[in-house]
Structures are given as structure tokens and as C-alpha cells.
Amino acid sequence: MLPENTRRSLPMALLHAREAVMGRFRPMLAAHDVTEQQWRVLRVLSEAGPVEATELADRASVLPPSLTRIIKALEGRKFITRNKAEGDGRRVVLTIAPAGSALIDALSPERRVIYDDIEKRFGHERLEQLLDLLESLIDGES
Amino acid sequence: MLPENTRRSLPMALLHAREAVMGRFRPMLAAHDVTEQQWRVLRVLSEAGPVEATELADRASVLPPSLTRIIKALEGRKFITRNKAEGDGRRVVLTIAPAGSALIDALSPERRVIYDDIEKRFGHERLEQLLDLLESLIDGES
DNA sequence: TTGTTGTAGTTAACGCGTTAATTACACGAC
DNA sequence: GTCGTGTAATTAACGCGTTAACTACAACAA
Numbered sequence: 001m002l003p004e005n006t007r008r009s010l011p012m013a014l015l016h017a018r019e020a021v022m023g024r025f026r027p028m029l030a031a032h033d034v035t036e037q038q039w040r041v042l043r044v045l046s047e048a049g050p051v052e053a054t055e056l057a058d059r060a061s062v063l064p065p066s067l068t069r070i071i072k073a074l075e076g077r078k079f080i081t082r083n084k085a086e087g088d089g090r091r092v093v094l095t096i097a098p099a100g101s102a103l104i105d106a107l108s109p110e111r112r113v114i115y116d117d118i119e120k121r122f123g124h125e126r127l128e129q130l131l132d133l134l135e136s137l138i139d140g141e142s
Numbered sequence: 143m144l145p146e147n148t149r150r151s152l153p154m155a156l157l158h159a160r161e162a163v164m165g166r167f168r169p170m171l172a173a174h175d176v177t178e179q180q181w182r183v184l185r186v187l188s189e190a191g192p193v194e195a196t197e198l199a200d201r202a203s204v205l206p207p208s209l210t211r212i213i214k215a216l217e218g219r220k221f222i223t224r225n226k227a228e229g230d231g232r233r234v235v236l237t238i239a240p241a242g243s244a245l246i247d248a249l250s251p252e253r254r255v256i257y258d259d260i261e262k263r264f265g266h267e268r269l270e271q272l273l274d275l276l277e278s279l280i281d282g283e284s
Numbered sequence: 285t286t287g288t289t290g291t292a293g294t295t296a297a298c299g300c301g302t303t304a305a306t307t308a309c310a311c312g313a314c
Numbered sequence: 315g316t317c318g319t320g321t322a323a324t325t326a327a328c329g330c331g332t333t334a335a336c337t338a339c340a341a342c343a344a
Contacts, residue, residue: 010260010269011167012182013276014160015203020283021153026302035329040154054292061157066330068294073329090292090339118152121282127152130275133268134155140263141162168332179300196322208300210324215299232309232322 024114028107037062038079039107041070045080045096046104052085053092079103166256170249179204181249183212187222187238188246194227195234221245 022036029039040060045051048059057067071094074080079100085091096104119127164178171181182202187193190201199209213236216222221242227233238246261269 008273010257010273011160011163012203013273013280014156014163016280017276018153018156018160019203020280021156024283025153030303037330052292061154061161063331063333064293065295065332069329088292088340092293115152118283122279126275126278130272130279131150131152131155133272133275134159136268137264137272138155138158138162141166141260172333177299194322205301205303206323207302207325211299230310230322234323 021118024118025111028110028114032103032107034103035070037066038070038074041067041074042079042096042100042104045094046101050093050095053094056094074100163260166260167253170252170256174245174249176245177212179208180212180216183209183216184221184238184242184246187236188243192235192237195236198236216242 026036029036034042037060041056041062044056044059051059053064053067053071056062057064060067062070071080071082071092075082077099078097081095081097083093083095085093122130168178171178176184179202183198183204186198186201193201195206195209195213198204199206202209204212213222213224213234217224219241220239223237223239225235225237227235264272
């Protein structure tokens with residue numbers, strides 16, 4: 001059965017939901033001149049340590065061409081460092097730099113406030129339920 | 143509380159879920175050289191009749207600058223027509239053209255198959271539940 | 285060593301998202 | 315009428331998503 005209106009269309013609903021949530025985080029990121037994708041890359045590097053580009057792209061949910069651009073931008077601002085892997089001249093290893101760690105630390109409190117507010121307004125139980133459904137949808141379709 | 147891993151991060155989960163779902167529709171749209179956003183615009187025009195640009199952008203969930211580009215592309219392919227509103231030289235009225243309607247009709251069966259498959263795999267009950275949660279999240283945050 | 289195949293990363297081209305600035309027009313105050 | 319304000323749409327600038335093509339290197343076979 002086709003969705004009879006856009007509110008009940010799954011792609012639309014997912015789009016709007018994401019817009020609504022990101023609308024809360026965007027001002028914070030913009031204030032520090034970091035894009036959403038750059039922020040995801042920094043977080044992965046912060047949490048997972050030095051990582052090769054392919055794994056980084058995968059974990060940050062960024063496509064390889066985008067990652068190339070993001071690396072260039074973050075390296076230019078000294079947020080990360082980029083080195084060739086020993087033993088394999090094709091691979092590239094990315095590492096977070098002090099300035100990058102500092103940015104993560106600076107934004108974490110604000111992130112927590114926003115996330116807590118969303119959880120409070122939406123309800124802890126329902127948030128867990130939503131995350132479960134999304135996880136299941138992702139696993140089922142991918 | 144901050145999400146401890148990206149799978150339980152709401153923005154990430156919404157992103158992945160949307161990617162997973164759109165991955166099913168994308169080949170269909172690509173085969174007809176229509177982008178996802180162009181398709182949304184066409185659907186709105188098909189369902190709602192002649193509409194002014196602002197309302198169209200709103201209903202198709204497209205920002206005004208994007209709509210300008212989309213209109214240009216769709217008009218170039220004779221999928222829609224673009225006219226100034228009578229009585230107000232600023233407003234623009236968009237109307238679907240025969241070629242546009244034909245595309246909608248041509249793709250609808252395939253859309254239905256894909257949507258049904260998703261619903262079958264994910265479960266009707268859970269899909270409704272997911273849509274309810276998303277709708278609530280959207281209303282709560284926007 | 286040379287050639288083939290495969291993989292990691294980059295580049296290119298095009299479209300959309302986002303924000304800000306700008307143009308064109310409407311409307312009311314004066 | 316003209317000026318100022320507000321609104322609709324467009325344009326501009328930059329970054330990312332997407333696909334395809336390309337480069338550089340590795341691995342292996344002959």
C-alpha cells in the first residue's frame with residue numbers, strides 16, 4: 001500500500017525527524033565552524049584512536065569522496081593529522097590532534113544538554129523504543 | 143546522557159535508516175533520471191494541483207533555493223510549467239505537465255512494490271509504530 | 285621481471301542543503 | 315505620488331551525497 005500522505009511516508013518521516021533533531025545541534029556546530037560530517041569524523045577519531053581512512057569513512061557514515069574533502073579541511077585546521085600506513089603505501093592513517101581533542105571537549109557539555117533535553121521531552125522509554133525500531137529497520141534493509 | 147555508541151545515537155540512527163530505505167528507491171529514480179527531490183516536487187504537484195512556490199517548497203520539504211534549481215530542471219524537461227500569479231508579480235505558480243503526470247504514472251507500480259516489500263519485511267504493526275514515534279518526535283522538536 | 289588483477293584513495297561532475305545577500309514586487313504611511 | 319517596510323523568489327558561496335572514472339600501490343602468477 002502506498003502512503004496516502006507525506007506525513008505517513010517513511011522516507012519523508014525519517015527526513016523530517018532528522019531535520020528536527022539536527023536543528024537542535026546545528027547552531028552549536030555552526031558556532032564552531034564545524035560541519036555535521038566533520039564533527040562525526042572528529043568524534044570517531046576521538047573515540048577510536050588512529051584509524052585508516054576506509055574504516056573511518058565507514059564508522060563516520062561518510063562516503064570516501066566526502067572523507068577526502070573533510071580530511072583536507074580538518075588537516076588544514078590542525079584538528080587531525082594524516083600519515084601513510086607503514087607497509088602499505090595505499091592506506092592512510094588519521095589521528096586526532098590536540099586542537100581536535102580540545103574542540104571535542106569544548107562541545108561535549110553542550111551536546112549533553114541538548115541530548116538530555118530531547119530525551120526529556122520525548123521520553124526515555126519511547127526514545128529507546130524508537131532506536132530499537134530504527135536499528136531493526138536498518139538491519140533489515142541493508 | 144550522551145549516546146555511548148553511534149548506533150544508539152538518534153541523529154545517526156535516523157540517517158542510517160533513511161539511507162537504508164532510500165537505497166531501495168534510488169535505483170528506480172535514477173533509471174528515470176529524476177532526483178529524489180525532483181520526485182517529491184512532482185508528487186506534490188500531481189496530488190495537490192497548481193501550487194505557489196512557497197507552498198510547494200514546504201510540502202515537498204525542499205528549501206527555496208533548491209526549489210528554484212529543481213523548477214529549472216523540471217521545466218526544461220517539460221515536466222512542469224511555471225507562471226506568474228495573477229495579481230502578485232512576486233509569486234510563481236507551478237503546474238504539472240502531461241509529461242510529468244506520465245512519469246508519475248509510470249513509476250507508481252514500482253513504488254508500490256518497493257513500499258510493500260519494506261512493509262512486509264519490517265511488519266505492518268511496527269511500521270505504524272515507527273511512523274507514530276517519528277511523527278511525535280517531529281512535532282515535539284519543531 | 286613483467287603483466288594481471290585487486291584494493292585504497294582521490295578526483296571529477298552534478299545536484300541538493302544551508303546560510304546570507306540580493307532582486308522584484310506589494311503594501312501602507314506620509 | 316514617494317518612501318520605507320515586508321515578502322517572494324532568486325542568486326551566490328560553500329560543503330556534502332552520489333556515481334563514475336582515475337591514480338597509486340599491493341599481491342600474485344608466469
